[in-house]
Amino acid sequence: MINIILAEDHHIVRLGLRHILMQEPEFQIVGEASNGQQVIDLLESNVNADVLLTDISMPQISGLELADIVNTRFPQINTLLLTMQEEEEYMFKAFRLGVKSYMLKSTDADELIFAIKQVARKRRYLCSSVADRLIKRLVLDNMPVSLPSPNIDFSVREIEVLQLIAEGYTNEEIAEKLFTSRRTVEGYRQSLINKTGTRNTATLIRFVMRHRIIE
Structure with missing residues (x-):
């Protein structure tokens, strides 16, 4: 309660x-x-x-x-x-x-x-x-010229998760959309952070936007 x-x-x-x-x-x-x-x-x-x-x-x-x-x-x-x-x-x-x-x-x-x-x-x-407005202002509106896409091997499911994270969905909501568990989504999120060498979700989104890994 x-x-x-x-x-x-x-x-x-x-x-x-x-x-x-x-x-x-x-x-x-x-x-x-x-x-x-x-x-x-x-x-x-x-x-x-x-x-x-x-x-x-x-x-x-x-x-x-x-x-x-x-x-x-x-x-x-x-x-x-x-x-x-x-x-x-x-x-x-x-x-x-x-x-x-x-x-x-x-x-x-x-x-x-x-x-x-x-x-x-x-x-x-x-x-x-408010989160959507902040993302647009802090990430999209101030985005520099796109950088070359880094040589990182993302799976199809990781790209799906990445796209939903960028759209502001929570782990629970992503799990529902992809018909999987929250723990699995958390694993994908951590894997994406590890692969890109970023510190957290915010820097992960900034990284993939700047490198145009997702649109």
Whole structure:
């Protein structure tokens, strides 16, 4: 069971979020708050929570200030920000303050549920619309003239996995698309990193884009 504190100052929005979350059997809402101070009060009363779902724009204590406090004083709790703020400066600051996930309120319910499950496992998650925009700006828009394709022997399945990684799919989603297991996909991902001599998924994608290994 994933225990969630739901913090949102707009009552109707909070009701809508509660309705969405309560459809998921794994989720349990253990506290609700309409401002940042109420969240602190809940945590100080020893409410057992795994995830704090909150907005940036909150009365008394903002979502970013709240994330900093929670990360410092209650490190066992993982914070997910659900916000209208699309500016990258907010996102970067949020992750620096220990936020595990940054989601836009325009995201759909399925992705929000997926993000909460990732956050509960202490994994970072950035909503797909923002991630897609960042990839285009950081990789595609600033891509230099393509370099000669390196002499690396990729299998057909590795190229399929590589293409799906570049499109932003998670290991679980790739496994579903290719009718295989998540562990197998993780193995392909690590093999691709090893073959290209890159450090992580981000540098892997930059490498294959620059060398035009995939389009």
